[in-house]
Amino acid sequence: MPPTYPEILKVRYSSDDASLQFPVHNPATGEVITNLQAGTPVEVDAAVQAAQKAYDNDWRWRSPAERSALLFRCADALEPHKDELAELLCLENGKPKQDALSFDINFLVNIFRFFAGICDKLPGEFYQRGSVNATVIYEPFGVCAGILPFNWPPIHFGGKTAPALAAGNVMIIKPGEQAPLTVLRMCEIISQVLPPDVVQVVPGLGPEVPAALIKHDLVKMVSFTGSTVAGAKVAETAARTVTPVVLELGGKNAFVVFDDVEGLDRAVGDALEGAFFNKGEACTASSRILVQKGVYNQFCDKLAAGVKKLRSGNGLNPTTHLGPQVSKAQQQRVLGYLHKAKDLEKEGKVKIAAQGQLPEDPACKNGFFVPPTLITDVTRDMVIAQEEMFGVLVTVTPFETEDEAVDIVNESRYGLTSIIFSCNSERCWRFSKKVDVGLVYVNNYFRNILGVPFGGAKETGYGREHSIGTLREWCRAKVINQPSGFGEVPRWRVVKELYGA
Template sequence: MFINNEWVDSAAGRTFESSNPFTGKVWARVPEGDAEDIDWAVRAANEAFENGEWSEMTGSQRGALLRKLGDLITENAETLAISEVIDNGKLIKEMLGQVKSLAGWCYYFAGFADKIHGETIPVEVPNMINYTVREPLGVVGAIVPWNSPLLLTLWKLCPALAAGNTIVIKPSEVTPVSLLEFSKLVEEAGFPPGVVNVVTGYGETAGDALAKQPKVRKIAFTGSSDTGRLVLKNSAEHFARTSLELGGKSPNIICEDADLSNAVNGVLAGIFAATGQTCMAGSRVLIQSSIYDEFVKALVERTNEIRLGDPLNMDTEMGTVAFKGQYEKVLKYIEIGKEEGATLLAGGERPNDEELKDGLFVKPTIFGDVTNDMRIAQEEIFGPVVCLIRFETEEEAIRIANDTEFGLASAVWTKDVQKSHRMASKIKAGTVWINNYRKVAYGAPFGGYKSSGIGRENGWYVMEEYTQVKSVWVDTGNVITDPFKIL
């Protein structure tokens, strides 16, 4: 593990294995950290924040280190992407592009590092000046998931460091390797000891300990809503600030006046491009009845053409499910969909190709004639399974879209610009795409409504999540004549 700029074993000396979901074979063994290791890393991070070289650095100096880190990520993009693909089975053509984009997050937030400032506030008190300053929180605990560990780490690390915080990262036990590879670049970039620490281990031990650690002043978590509730309870015990980016059951609304070919590709991108393993997956496709049959026919034909295969092959269009437990969960929900009476239109089983026999593959699956009260329409599957739901009117589409505990993402496909804005204003979700799906950027805030989370990542908005405001009053000449008079 990477603690205080040193490469260390876990305190207990235990390790665990990471398997390749395409071959089924173990490809890495990493330290199994627990509460003792978390405490060790938090102490190092706290010392760096309070007394180390980092605590004396200016914003410009912090920004320069982030820019250097961005350069190194670009130089090592292929190594990082391959490690992530072997760990979680996502496509190399997706992950290579994603990793190459990460430098943008470093550069963007490096620009904020020397621009974090407060305000001068007029007050109704004679001879008094009030101003504010924004200060870092301290040690940040980042708990990141297995589906896009590097991207979702940078969403947390870049603003945290730009603001002057230090960080302890707990990657998923499913995909620990890419973050250890990334730590080499942190070391090479020249960050002082204790600023960035990575502790590998299981959620119920290392993750739980990080959320409960009293010196951690903020927890940034991405994962399931159930785990998010537990993280929130644990961090609340010591009043740590908490941001949660959680699950979704996002509606992808296809109106009768949409460009149908474009919308079909948008649905495919929304649910199958990442094997459905993304919190923003467009897992509910709402289709206006007048075009339902035409749209479904085109969607099923294109879905049946999706090429499954080795995720490291640039021609592969869909990879594996990331690990066995998730694979079994996806298959379970496919059976639930059948039992609920939904019509299986595509997929719903393992492929029978000999070259895929060792991988955790599920054919891209489409259920038609779904009603929104079915479990497959209400519960997050996190796999390549999409539900098709009919609607008649714009008002009905909005009602169905909002009839869920989640509110992370959504999309509207229409050529009517007035309708698109009207619908976007009524959808209860943190993101609405119009005539596209699954786009993110470092300047655009991302986060959810309802059970999809608390707080936002990316953009200036996230800098407020990693700083606290201090109010400073300056008396320029008052004489206190009555100590018991406040105003």
């Protein structure tokens, strides 16, 4: 069972100001789990000062082997709490507990083990340059900030904290205000293993805490996951102090099915997963499906049959397929797009081909649910085909040629993932090379994001997470030049003239 919380939860770096309380809801019921005290710039400064002390006096001097051992211990500490964390995540985020456990929480434990295993694998470099040798070493930044969204708290917490610590940094996390409790609990668990103040959490409401972190002169690197609008503000703020940032932002990912697909059922099943897994609250969600006209009607019929069977409900119920949207605001946002689709249907421009089942449980009557919805005959220029809806809505657009499909994929301002289903291997390779995205899935939608670079192009952001190359994102290069003892070190001619050889 997850821990129970007092009516008002106050953690170490939160304000005593009662006006800064904000509720954490159970989105399946609309009920308040607890009211959490937000932090302010005062608490941010206290956390940063403590983190800097932990970095200067301890963590930066730990060897890679010592950091590795402690990261393995973090994974071991999290392991017995997996069920508890999955249930807590279900309660505050709404996703089914089974999915939270199998995907989010397993990833959390595995990514700590992954970076524990490679934190001593970041090689330095040595260059023989005649009379001077150059050694390149990779050093940590120091105090880093991780700003998280609400949709995958364990994945984003682990995906930022584990590599940051592996590289020798210390970390301050600002969790998404809709789902902060799992982050607080994860930090509490690993803090029993780590030295004091190496990892801290400062909860907050709105932009105040993130802005204070980014502007702080002791924060040397920022990693942000969230919307493109918020990410642009993060980058703008960080640019004023020339603080490096990694941004993982929005997506409007295209799932492309050609009429030479072998086994349409696999494509249909993966399309349903891509659209509705995690109730569509995923930057990787394939919320627009492009289908070649030769199989368009057959594909839409098969997908509609599946969508009609989707069951929304409380994530603690093992028969639930989809949970609610994470908040009332997110529910209203998604419903706004659904209303646009209904207006277009009235005009004869699209068809709402199928909707799934809303919960029958009376306890869910005030939950933040939206019926999972399939919208067909959508044209590429419609708002619902262009904007990231971040919910349980998916559009289907017909196309005729390969070039047309590539053009539709690339006209999006986002560039995270694209999926292609075709039995023509040359087409799959051409398509993969032509689409302007960070990840391409060929004849599958297997979201194995650990161990390979995760990130996108265009307004999806920059930087890569979850791979050995991520360690470089959390380090800066330093070059050390030393005389080699072979030959004279070159000097400016004026120095030679004034002082001799």
